[in-house]
Amino acid sequence: MNDLIKITARDNHQFSAYISQPSGKPKAGIVIIQEIFGVNTHIKELTDLYASKGYLSIAPSLFDRVEKNVALNYDEKGVSKGRHLKKLCDKDALKDIEACISVVSSAGKVGVIGYCWGGALS
Numbered sequence: 001m002n003d004l005i006k007i008t009a010r011d012n013h014q015f016s017a018y019i020s021q022p023s024g025k026p027k028a029g030i031v032i033i034q035e036i037f038g039v040n041t042h043i044k045e046l047t048d049l050y051a052s053k054g055y056l057s058i059a060p061s062l063f064d065r066v067e068k069n070v071a072l073n074y075d076e077k078g079v080s081k082g083r084h085l086k087k088l089c090d091k092d093a094l095k096d097i098e099a100c101i102s103v104v105s106s107a108g109k110v111g112v113i114g115y116c117w118g119g120a121l122s
Contacts, residue, residue: 002048007060007103009095015064017100018044020051027054029104030111031097033118036082038063038070043115056107060100062093062121086117093121 002020009015018039032047034040039061050057063070066088072078101110114122 002044002051005103007096007099009092009099011092011095013065013092013095015096015099016061016068017103018047018059018061019103020044020047020057022051022054022056024054026056026107028056028109028111029101029107030055030057030113031100031104031122032057032059033097033112033114033122034059034062035116035118036086037072037074037078037116038082038085040071040073046115055111056104058100058104060096062089062096065089065092065096082117097121 004016005019006014007017030050034043039059043059047057047059063085072082104110112122
């Protein structure tokens with residue numbers, strides 16, 4: 001099962017996260033941190049891939065603090081907008097990641113992996 005859920009960070013900010021459940025009992029939890037392109041098709045596919053390997057997987061929408069439902073293309077316009085949003089969201093991103101860690105901690109140990117901007121945050 002995969003779906004968008006609402007999560008509340010410790011500063012009471014509500015944001016969306018894409019969650020994907022494994023078919024059986026989870027091996028552990030994993031938080032997938034987005035690129036500067038948001039929680040787009042690629043990040044959702046990666047989240048689903050980890051779930052297919054047995055992990056309770058979640059990808060927080062870190063840009064929700066500024067703009068909801070951001071999913072940018074891999075082009076010049078997407079890069080430009082993503083860099084701008086990243087600057088606006090950088091200081092509070094860890095609060096949203098921590099909230100996602102709490103959500104998937106029900107599966108046991110939790111790993112964090114990131115791509116692009118998410119690599120720096122993880």
